Amino acid sequence: MKRSLSGIFAALLIATNAYSADLAPAEPIPEQPPEVTVSEATGWYLRGDVGYAFTDLRGARYFQGSNATEVDFDRADLDDAWTVGGGVGYQINSYLRTDLTFDYLTQADFKGSTSGQCGFPLVDCTSSDRSSLTAYTLLANAYVDLGTYGYVTPYVGAGIGGSYVKWKNLRNVACADDGSFCDDEVTHGGKGNWRFTYALM
Template sequence: MTKTILAAATAALLASSAAYAADAYQPEPQPVYVDAPEVAVAEASGWYLRGDLGYSFNKLRGADYFQGSNATKVDFATSSIKDSFWLGGGVGYQMNNYLRSDLTFDYLFDSDFTGSTRGSCGVSTACTSRDLTTMRAYTLMANAYIDLGTYAYFTPYIGGGIGGSYVKWDKLRNTSCANSNPSSCDATVEHEGKGSWRFAYQLMAGASIDVTCNVKADVGYRFRHTAGGDMFGYALNGGPGYDKGFTSHSLHAGARYVFGGCETPVAYEPPPELPVYK
């Protein structure tokens, strides 16, 4: 009887120990993995205003005129224009990080012209003239640019544009003097200055510099070709005259103001809570 009671007690103790062990053991929960949110790369876009000031190294491609009658057209013996400053502005749109375009208008300040022609004064006296006038130009251009990536605060770019220039010439003052006696000169003749619209194109290269999130400085180089056109009118058996166009190499500095260039702060989101193991 005693053995039976002892065996029953032992069995009950083992069963309760096994039950306690089963209750006490809890497998470690698996950590919760949360996928990182996708981060979209923001692309710069939006409207901007620009302003530029530059210095242009100008080269006239020549000039010609009708001499004596409209049947005889001859070239100027010499012709050149001076360098000058230019001022411009425009509005543009940044399409993405690599492509933008703008419409610009600029004014080329007075560029002095000096030329000479050779012919006859009176009946048979050979003479040389000295011709003086001034040119200015107003140019409207549609441009496109490729930004070549941003390095720290610098973004180099290349670009090109097409448009038109209104070139305006002042009165041409022509004074002819005898070759044999340069002090013997005819009275100065004035030819009415002409103006005309011409085709123009340009190529650019430079870099923009981030000053603030809205303001970018811009420094660069520009090559422009302007077609020829009317230069001066007829007076005393001379004219009209035409210039053959000109090219210009210019350096400029300016700035662009970008609307909405500053990023909007993102609301803070706390990270997901991790499981706590006890």
């Protein structure tokens, strides 16, 4: 009898386990995501740029009188200015691209002053000098994209080229320090030339 009860109990356990297993919901088979094929990004592109230039005037000199002696301004300041530009480029692959850009630096005003003597008889005077510059820059650039994270693609790049810097006429007025008089305004012709330019990005 003891052996029969043990057998019945074992049979009940097996049946119960089987019954319980049948009640559990079947686990869903995970679906495999569809295979996505990403082709490399290549081709021509256009770009447009708007920026703000924080100018750094590293000294300014002028010719003193009719001689060829250059003298530093006592005070010189060049205002910041906006830049606008555009370019055309080519995406070589998903990581490498290159472009040619043309940018224009809007008018940056220059203000300076010098001290000396003027009038007759000679008295101490301070000259107030005004001018402005604009610049056109042509650069050939290359970039390495460091991957895309969401909507952001960090990159490093460099470019070389040239800038045509154009100084407009320089106007100056000398006034006596005691405020007794001012000379007539004198205008000196401006000048422009090309300069080597590079960029690190």
